[in-house]
Amino acid sequence: MAVLSPEKSPGDAVDAASDEPIAVIVNRDRSDKTFRLIAITSGVAVLVIMSMVGVFLALRGSQALGVAGWGFLTTQAWEPDSGNFGIAAVIVGTILIASVAICVAIPLALGMALFISEYAKGWLRSSLVSLVDLMAAVPSVIYGLWGFFFLQGQMIPVARWISTYFGWIPLFAVDGSDPSDPLSTATVFTSSTFIAGIVVGFMVMPITSSVMREVFTQAPVGEREGAFALGATRWGMIRTVVLPFGRGGIIGGTMLGLGRALGETIAVYMIISIVFYIQPHLLQNGASSVSSLIALRYGESTALGLSALMAAGLALFLMTLVVNFFASIIVSRSRSGAAS
Amino acid sequence: MTTTTTARTTVNPEPTDDAPLQQRVRLSQVRMSDIFALGGAAVASLCLTGLLYTTLTPFSSAIGFGFVWYAFFIGLYAILTVFDETSQAVRDRLAGVVIRSLAIFVVGVLVFVIGFTLSKGWEVLTYLNFFSDDMSNAGPLDPLIYGGVLHAVVGTLIEIAIALAIVIPLGVMVAVYLSEMPGALSRLVRTIVEAMTALPSIVAGLFVYATLIMIFTKQQSGFAAAIAISIMMLPIIIRSADVALRLVPSTLKEASYALGAGQWSTVKNVTLPTAKSGLATAIILGTARGIGETSPVLLCAGFTAALNVNPFQGPMISLPLATFEFVKSPEPTMIARGFGTALVLLLLVLIMFIIARYFGGKGPGALSKRQTKARQRQSEKDAERMTAARATSTSTMTAEK
Numbered sequence: 001m002a003v004l005s006p007e008k009s010p011g012d013a014v015d016a017a018s019d020e021p022i023a024v025i026v027n028r029d030r031s032d033k034t035f036r037l038i039a040i041t042s043g044v045a046v047l048v049i050m051s052m053v054g055v056f057l058a059l060r061g062s063q064a065l066g067v068a069g070w071g072f073l074t075t076q077a078w079e080p081d082s083g084n085f086g087i088a089a090v091i092v093g094t095i096l097i098a099s100v101a102i103c104v105a106i107p108l109a110l111g112m113a114l115f116i117s118e119y120a121k122g123w124l125r126s127s128l129v130s131l132v133d134l135m136a137a138v139p140s141v142i143y144g145l146w147g148f149f150f151l152q153g154q155m156i157p158v159a160r161w162i163s164t165y166f167g168w169i170p171l172f173a174v175d176g177s178d179p180s181d182p183l184s185t186a187t188v189f190t191s192s193t194f195i196a197g198i199v200v201g202f203m204v205m206p207i208t209s210s211v212m213r214e215v216f217t218q219a220p221v222g223e224r225e226g227a228f229a230l231g232a233t234r235w236g237m238i239r240t241v242v243l244p245f246g247r248g249g250i251i252g253g254t255m256l257g258l259g260r261a262l263g264e265t266i267a268v269y270m271i272i273s274i275v276f277y278i279q280p281h282l283l284q285n286g287a288s289s290v291s292s293l294i295a296l297r298y299g300e301s302t303a304l305g306l307s308a309l310m311a312a313g314l315a316l317f318l319m320t321l322v323v324n325f326f327a328s329i330i331v332s333r334s335r336s337g338a339a340s
Numbered sequence: 341m342t343t344t345t346t347a348r349t350t351v352n353p354e355p356t357d358d359a360p361l362q363q364r365v366r367l368s369q370v371r372m373s374d375i376f377a378l379g380g381a382a383v384a385s386l387c388l389t390g391l392l393y394t395t396l397t398p399f400s401s402a403i404g405f406g407f408v409w410y411a412f413f414i415g416l417y418a419i420l421t422v423f424d425e426t427s428q429a430v431r432d433r434l435a436g437v438v439i440r441s442l443a444i445f446v447v448g449v450l451v452f453v454i455g456f457t458l459s460k461g462w463e464v465l466t467y468l469n470f471f472s473d474d475m476s477n478a479g480p481l482d483p484l485i486y487g488g489v490l491h492a493v494v495g496t497l498i499e500i501a502i503a504l505a506i507v508i509p510l511g512v513m514v515a516v517y518l519s520e521m522p523g524a525l526s527r528l529v530r531t532i533v534e535a536m537t538a539l540p541s542i543v544a545g546l547f548v549y550a551t552l553i554m555i556f557t558k559q560q561s562g563f564a565a566a567i568a569i570s571i572m573m574l575p576i577i578i579r580s581a582d583v584a585l586r587l588v589p590s591t592l593k594e595a596s597y598a599l600g601a602g603q604w605s606t607v608k609n610v611t612l613p614t615a616k617s618g619l620a621t622a623i624i625l626g627t628a629r630g631i632g633e634t635s636p637v638l639l640c641a642g643f644t645a646a647l648n649v650n651p652f653q654g655p656m657i658s659l660p661l662a663t664f665e666f667v668k669s670p671e672p673t674m675i676a677r678g679f680g681t682a683l684v685l686l687l688l689v690l691i692m693f694i695i696a697r698y699f700g701g702k703g704p705g706a707l708s709k710r711q712t713k714a715r716q717r718q719s720e721k722d723a724e725r726m727t728a729a730r731a732t733s734t735s736t737m738t739a740e741k
Binding site: 028029031032034035036038039040042043044045046047049050051052053056057060107108110111112114115116118119120128130131132133134135137138139140141142143144145146148149150154155156157158161202205209233234235236238256259260262263264265266270291294295298306309310313316317320321323324325328 | 401402403404407428429431432434435436438439440441442443445446447449450452453454456457460510513514516517518520521525526528529531532533534535536537538539540541542543544546547549550551554571574575578602603604605607625628629631632633634635638639660663664667675678679682685686689690692693697
């Protein structure tokens with residue numbers, strides 16, 4: 001399509017004016033023009049749809065935001081009809097669940113990514129890659145079932161143990177549990193941030209792991225072999241070449257996972273029992289998240305109640321958008337090799 | 341040059357008594373001591389943890405047992421390798437063991453999640469009415485011979501079909517746009533699409549609820565849920581289709597342009613057919629994600645116990661939402677139905693995943709054995725046709741002379 005100008009040697013005494021780039025005129029026939037028009041239209045359409053999500057949530061939520069004012073960010077209650085509502089509790093709850101999830105996901109994702117890129121060979125490697133993909137494709141409701149019917153019962157003794165020995169750390173304290181009383185109820189340990197976070201952690205592990213693996217496999221072969229030639233062990237090579245090179249991928253993958261964890265709805269909704277005050281005790285019954293608040297209250301009949309939910313949805317949307325935006329910038333930078 | 345008559349076959353040298361016996365070099369890096377250290381640490385830590393759990397301390401729970409065992413295992417393995425390795429090698433061994441065990445753990449979790457659903461839901465699937473009935477005539481207390489999830493299966497299929505009818509043309513077109521027309525606008529579209537891949541599904545549902553349902557239809561419907569699912573799937577499919585299109589070798593496209601083809605005919609005849617398997621994988625994996633989404637359906641399509649085949653009227657349930665509603669009930673039969681529904685959903689996703697892997701196992705433009713043979717036959721036929729044409733043309737030319 002491009003027209004190449006005839007090559008000139010540097011010493012050629014051709015007048016400088018002809019050095020200007022030759023205007024490339026492309027004559028497109030009708031089918032090409034139609035194709036380009038449709039392609040651009042669909043691109044713009046997607047742009048419009050995606051921005052409409054934010055705009056409409058903002059429009060619909062503006063009524064509630066007007067009623068609540070800045071208190072929307074600081075109030076720990078959800079009684080829209082009496083005008084007393086805010087997202088302080090649910091936002092903190094969402095972040096707590098996502099943090100637990102990330103703490104679970106990082107070591108697993110890192111181990112899996114390193115194993116696939118550095119240890120596994122041949123058929124094992126390719127089947128593990130598809131296994132991680134499959135793990136991402138398993139519906140969240142199935143993770144929720146597993147978390148609610150299996151993991152919860154298994155984690156109660158663990159939660160009890162942590163609260164008994166590390167209860168002096170405020171995060172792990174549990175009100176209403178008495179370590180010296182063996183007959184004390186176990187229900188204070190159910191439906192907690194901790195259990196929801198673990199389940200969400202398993203759900204976001206695949207995306208984190210596949211981003212990390214992609215970046216790890218791009219670590220330059222020359223530097224790898226150089227490390228081996230200098231007598232490094234495999235772990236020495238990983239520590240000095242793969243991990244520093246893949247730092248962007250580790251951070252970006254973690255943030256992508258965080259974005260997913262913030263928005264996860266149904267598995268969280270199945271496990272937690274929602275509360276509307278800031279509940280910093282990870283192991284204790286009662287947790288909250290924006291998405292489960294929406295799932296719980298979308299049937300609100302009043303206009304203000306719905307508007308308040310839209311505002312909460314907008315807050316969640318902006319939060320995941322910002323996290324994901326920075327994550328994709330970091331990942332794309334590290335892919336282009338800028339991290340080395 | 342003298343020619344000597346030597347044997348034209350390879351002759352093995354006769355083994356002589358004084359030659360040193362050659363031994364095969366072992367290329368494997370695994371030594372017996374490694375295996376002993378690993379096995380010994382595993383057994384020793386198992387015994388130690390068993391002792392701790394059964395007699396010494398009042399610990400309980402299988403997960404706790406696993407953690408304690410693993411901690412002991414790592415410690416003992418470190419001690420055992422310290423005996424005959426340098427400190428660097430010990431660190432290497434430990435890192436290797438930790439990384440391998442993390443990978444095994446992840447695989448174990450996946451197998452366990454799938455196996456748990458399978459074991460709990462299998463029994464329900466043996467009742468055939470589970471696939472042919474809906475829940476309109478079955479209460480929570482009815483045994484499993486009544487009721488089924490036909491309404492959820494049909495709802496899922498209708499919703500995903502509508503969503504795919506929107507997403508496939510639009511998504512592939514946008515992906516083509518991104519790869520064919522680089523520029524400021526397409527860079528913006530790509531950035532937005534990348535950022536939107538993490539759009540929480542409940543926000544997509546809320547958006548459709550706020551616009552389509554509250555402004556236009558005023559009621560929940562399968563169509564609204566399909567729109568919400570499309571909004572959620574669109575960025576995912578665009579992104580992976582874009583990756584598939586970028587893998588098409590530019591030499592193929594340039595060859596097409598060099599032959600005088602325009603942009604559209606290059607896209608139609610070269611780019612899309614070459615990226616076919618990658619695009620199919622992108623679409624199938626996106627569909628698997630869309631099928632499993634619960635929250636948009638919860639908000640937009642609502643709950644119903646009866647079969648509804650009209651996507652524009654009334655609530656229409658899907659498999660994940662049915663699972664969710666079933667297990668909310670305290671009745672054991674309803675929970676069993678929930679697991680059965682989850683298993684149907686899981687099998688659907690697994691089948692789609694296997695199909696996607698079957699398509700996506702090949703690189704862009706790679707052919708299967710049958711396709712290669714078909715292509716060979718085609719080219720042989722072409723060659724025959726051409727020689728025949730040449731023969732007739734030369735014969736007519738000679739006849740004219």
